[in-house]
Amino acid sequence: MVDLDQWQSIGHGRQLGCFTTDTAKMITHETIALTTADFPLMVREWQAGDRLRLRTGHHQPVRRALINAKIPREQRAQQQVLVTAQGTVLAVLGVKWAVRPPRSHTKNYHIGLKAE
Numbered sequence: 001m002v003d004l005d006q007w008q009s010i011g012h013g014r015q016l017g018c019f020t021t022d023t024a025k026m027i028t029h030e031t032i033a034l035t036t037a038d039f040p041l042m043v044r045e046w047q048a049g050d051r052l053r054l055r056t057g058h059h060q061p062v063r064r065a066l067i068n069a070k071i072p073r074e075q076r077a078q079q080q081v082l083v084t085a086q087g088t089v090l091a092v093l094g095v096k097w098a099v100r101p102p103r104s105h106t107k108n109y110h111i112g113l114k115a116e
Contacts, residue, residue: 002041009116010043019110028113030097033106038084046081050089052098065096
């Protein structure tokens, strides 16, 4: 689980954090609109059937995102994803972020990745 406003070690020499304010020194950073029902956020290895929401509203399989990013086949099995409590994929860590447009019932959170 990812605790709010704290860095969490996720292995592979990386830390992940979800913050209510912008935090410096992140390798990658994304602002995502979330509701309280989306928490707790969790990091896990990707699974067949995982999909990312695109800007168009369509979805892309995580498998396709990994292929497009030229991640070697032997490294794909260990690729981690960030998911909501409902299992919605927010990011393929270090590869691609899902698009979550803000709505009236959401709040923006800053999710970042950095080296340990």
